[in-house]
Amino acid sequence: MQDFDLHAPQGDHKRKRIIGRGQGSGRGTTAGKGNKGQKARSGGKTYVGFEGGQMPLYRRLAQRGFSNYPFKKEFQVVNLRDIEARYADGEIVDGATLRQKGLIKGPMAVKILGDGTFTKKLTFRISAMSASAKAKIEQAVVGAGGGDTDV
Numbered sequence: 001m002q003d004f005d006l007h008a009p010q011g012d013h014k015r016k017r018i019i020g021r022g023q024g025s026g027r028g029t030t031a032g033k034g035n036k037g038q039k040a041r042s043g044g045k046t047y048v049g050f051e052g053g054q055m056p057l058y059r060r061l062a063q064r065g066f067s068n069y070p071f072k073k074e075f076q077v078v079n080l081r082d083i084e085a086r087y088a089d090g091e092i093v094d095g096a097t098l099r100q101k102g103l104i105k106g107p108m109a110v111k112i113l114g115d116g117t118f119t120k121k122l123t124f125r126i127s128a129m130s131a132s133a134k135a136k137i138e139q140a141v142v143g144a145g146g147g148d149t150d151v
Contacts, residue, residue, distance in 0.1 A: 076104045080133055081116020094125040112137075119143070 007145035033040040047097045049056045114132030
């Protein structure tokens with residue numbers, strides 16, 4: 001291969017398809033829009049759920065009640081038994097260290113649950129914690145003699 005023999009790979013430059021420029025172009029007359037109808041007209045768009053002028057289903061159905069779905073807060077849960085297995089005494093338990101040790105994925109809120117036994121003295125900086133987890137952590141801290149729990 002020479003320096004002057006450079007060329008793009010085959011199929012790299014695809015020709016733009018020009019429509020609506022007469023019969024000879026192969027894309028004339030209807031210009032790929034079929035025959036007549038709303039979508040063949042200029043500005044003839046429809047929207048999602050459009051039923052040809054009939055009252056759409058989403059407007060025919062009654063709206064009742066309230067859904068909290070858009071406002072719900074999702075937590076990734078971690079059990080105390082997993083923390084007990086992966087942390088050493090004196091370490092800080094927060095989102096970054098939990099992600100580093102493979103207990104959670106992504107930057108989401110974390111909740112500690114009280115499943116399993118817990119004996120280590122750790123510092124917790126977590127957004128949420130169950131009552132049983134809090135009791136076990138406080139019991140471990142009192143048993144070890146001091147410590148922090150920032151919840």
